[in-house]
Amino acid sequence: MDRLKRFMLAVEKINMFTGKVMTILLFLAIIIISFEVTMRYVFNRPTNWGHESMVLLLAILYVFLGGYCHYYRAHVRVDVFYASRSPRTQVVLDLFTSMFFFIYAGAFTYTSWKFYWSSQTMLGGGKIFGLEVPGEISLTDWAPPIYGVKFMMPLAGLMLLLQGLNWFIRDIHIVITGREMR
Numbered sequence: 001m002d003r004l005k006r007f008m009l010a011v012e013k014i015n016m017f018t019g020k021v022m023t024i025l026l027f028l029a030i031i032i033i034s035f036e037v038t039m040r041y042v043f044n045r046p047t048n049w050g051h052e053s054m055v056l057l058l059a060i061l062y063v064f065l066g067g068y069c070h071y072y073r074a075h076v077r078v079d080v081f082y083a084s085r086s087p088r089t090q091v092v093l094d095l096f097t098s099m100f101f102f103i104y105a106g107a108f109t110y111t112s113w114k115f116y117w118s119s120q121t122m123l124g125g126g127k128i129f130g131l132e133v134p135g136e137i138s139l140t141d142w143a144p145p146i147y148g149v150k151f152m153m154p155l156a157g158l159m160l161l162l163q164g165l166n167w168f169i170r171d172i173h174i175v176i177t178g179r180e181m182r
Helices: 002-042 048-071 087-121 147-177
Strands: 126-128 131-133
Touching (some): 002 147
Antiparallel strands (some): 126 131
16 A cells, blocks of 8 residues: 555656646746747747747647646536535546546547657658658758657656546545545
């Protein structure tokens, strides 16, 4: 039981750390967006890298905050039905709806892995020191590699799945024992 609790704590700490890192990434995206808007509308000199890096950063933010939000159980619920129930009934409802969560999160992780892997293995024309490097690159003039950003999708899906597993184990413990897992 101690190993399971340590594993669950590690997953939660990783998701919490990731959430804090994503706030820093958000500030970086805000700075880049502000720079791009200023260059575009004040100086009439838009940049390729500004817009594209903003899109890539926001994509990372979008997928990686799933595990962090799930730690706080901040995803959407139908409170009209859920909030009026007793805490134990809420846990039973959470256990029932978790099967839909696991179907979604599992499908997301699996398909995003395939999406990443096809991006990683394609020959996109990228070169380092004159050598052809496998991996998809953007089709813009800036042409950054984007397989790294696509790798974030299955990694974030895995962290979301693990956080969901944590809540599933905690909910089962509450149903069986009537008290929260400590």
